[in-house]
Amino acid sequence: MTTSYCVVGGGISGLAAAHRLRVTLGDAVDITVFDPADRLGGVLRTETLGGIGVDVGAEAFVARRPEVPALLAELGLADRQRTPTGVRPLLYSRRRLCPLPPNTINGIPSSPESMAGLVDAPTLARIAAEPTRRLEFEPGSDPVLGTLVADRFGAQVVDRSVDPLVGGVYAGSAATVGLRSAVPGLAAMLDEGAPSLTEAVRRALPTGTTAPVFGAITGGYQVLVDALVRSSGLRWVPSAVTQIDPAGDGWQLRDSAGGHHHADRMVLAVPAPVLARLATGFAPRAAAAASRIGNASSVVVAMAVPAGTAFPDNSGVLVATGERLHAKAITLTSRKWGDRGHDGRVEFLRLSFGRFGDTRGSASEAELLDWSAQDLQTVFGIEVDPVEVHIQRWPAAMPQYRSGHADLVAGLRAELPSTVAVAGNYLDGIGVPACIAAADRAVAALISATPTP
Template sequence: MTATYAVVGGGISGLVTAYRIRAAAGPDATILVFDPADRLGGVLRTETLCGTTVDIGAEAFVARRPEVPALLGELGLADRLITPTGVRPTIYAGGRLHPLPPGAVNGIPSTPESVTGLVDQQTVARMAGEPDRPLDWQPGGDPAVGQVVADRFGEQVVTRSVDPMLSGVYAGSAKTIGIRSAVPTVAAALDAGAPSLTAAVRKALPGSTTGPVFGAIAGGYRVLLDELVARSGLEWIPVAVDYMYADFRGWNLADATDQTWRADAVVVALPAPHTAALLDDIAPASAAAAARIPVASSVVLAMGVAAGTPFPPQSGVLVATGEPLHAKAITLSSRKWGGGGAAELLRMSFGRFGDAIARETSDEELLAWAAEDLHRVFGIAADPIEVLMHRWIDALPQYGPGHADLAAAVRAGLPPGVAVAGNFLDGVGVPACLAAAGRAAGAVVAATTV
């Protein structure tokens, strides 16, 4: 008899899980993917804007991690990997644009000179003297990254350099993200005995020959998603799984109408709140740990404006804490990724942890905010030719202090034949999701072949 596998959630984590199950379990396995959305892919969503394909969820991945390039090569898509043009982002702080500090690790600068002009001279002097101050670091600890940086470098470095970076990645802040999630290489350097934060950041800096930091896929993430669906041979069940239970044959999954499907093993690849709800009856300890992971919501507004609109030669703008802007980030997509066309394309992101912008602000108000922000930052009155907008509700987990312990607790409490995947476990980026999906696929295939 061949096994049947259920994957609950059709985002990148679920689709890679299905693909890895197929590779491990063989052509006769049945793979059911449950997702009620209008398409598979989750927060990877490719649309057409002014005749050009654009991603209006996650748009890029960390190319220095091996997972995505390796998967593209495995799927015969290596030639689809593209990298940015090399123009640099800026930070909007103190009412004007500043260059992104060079030689930083996720916003934590390695030299005081790199933030001169971005922060005041008192802060620059504090950074310059930091290597001479005694360091109180507990190896293995995971304080909030903002707590460490504020103590060593000053609060302005947090609000004007670290927060803009973390807001873009997590829709959170340095106060809500643990140092081991935000800058694991810096935490490792401190564990290894770095005598100061300055020394730890310098040790964590990547080499100069490691290539571009970020990558994307020509044609958008849809190219990858379609290939994963085709290669996995999955059957898409377009419903939400409301509950699941075990019997002597395996697992039963049911929707709101009590229609039921049977599977020998299950991978839950949902956001943390939905994972907690689904696991509550069958794995209460795992559910409780997942429920403790906070989440944020955001909105991505993509627009095309007239070709030749005089945006500066920058890849975009990250917004410091406390600035009178609505957006937390602006990406000048045509500048960042290159390519001409009938329009200049850009993306704007709204919504941070703790606010209700994504849930409560109307499309019309968001579009008005976008126009205000573009005028304030660039002095440009940009009339959109076409606009796309998508709301990502509860899609961005907050990797608070001690997050690794929560992720371990989610996995530890699972019954045999059930595994988890998703961006709330080991990292919000696509590479981390691929790694977690591979781990989940391996676990359920092993459980059905003992």
């Protein structure tokens, strides 16, 4: 007898879940994916710019995690994985460009030398003295990252070093993200009894590897999306699910086009606010937990500009807190990955706007273009005349990993019926590898579960 699986959400989490269901269960299942967007893939979105595919959502993955390389190999796409050129990013702080501090974990220093030239002399002295100060840390606790770092090293370290990296990943700030979500390796060292934050950073620094931190896919993430759709043999319903009700041992789903669908089991791979709405009727405590997860909106302004534009030979720029810029980060895509378009006549860059609590994600296209021109002039001292531009909005796409997030998520999962599982970037990590891992976990939970009466 064929079992029906409905996957609500067609981003990387939903598509990875559909793929894993098909690989694990074969033809014994029907797989239906619901997503109202104009295409599948969610924030994995590739657009044609300068004659080639350019990613305008997620742009890279952490290559030192195994999930993406393993999935590419499984799909016969191992040769599509690419590595960056090796050029380094810069920081924009105090109206000037400076190198990204060395020997740090998410911008948290392992010595005063890490911050030399970035912070003032009293802050350097505070960093040097930190190992001599008593550290009171309760193993298993999850303090706010910014509070911990400011207490041990000073506010300048947070504003000029930690915030730029956290903002680039979470569209938030160190003032809101929890230690365990932002730097789990550092939390582990503190749990094990590191006597100071300095020593915890030193122990957590990666050793013995020269492998690139990040990877990407030749042809863009659309290559991965297309392969997952093929491998899963899914049926796509281009509508939103508006209501879910119990129906015997399974579920009845209603979509925005008026359709009704039966599911024996479900993967809900939707953003936390959507889960909060859909689950209210059948899992109210899970819905309440999901409603506590905040989200930030962001915008990517991708540009093709004439080749040879006088950018530095760096991968991009992260922006410190308090600077008079509109963008939170600038990626010099062609310098980072080597891409050129229109037979080498154009190169690419992208500016990212929007943090939790600000309204820049809702700015007009004219404002975004004006801000982009201003920021490029301010940071690089050049006027850029784009050949092509693509503006991509990502409303409420960046979940905020506040202190205690892991416990919140564990409670959410525990309140779901056994025939329902969740996947998404608000659970165990915001990046593509974490989304794939969460999808695999969801599928494993559904397959092993015995339906509850």
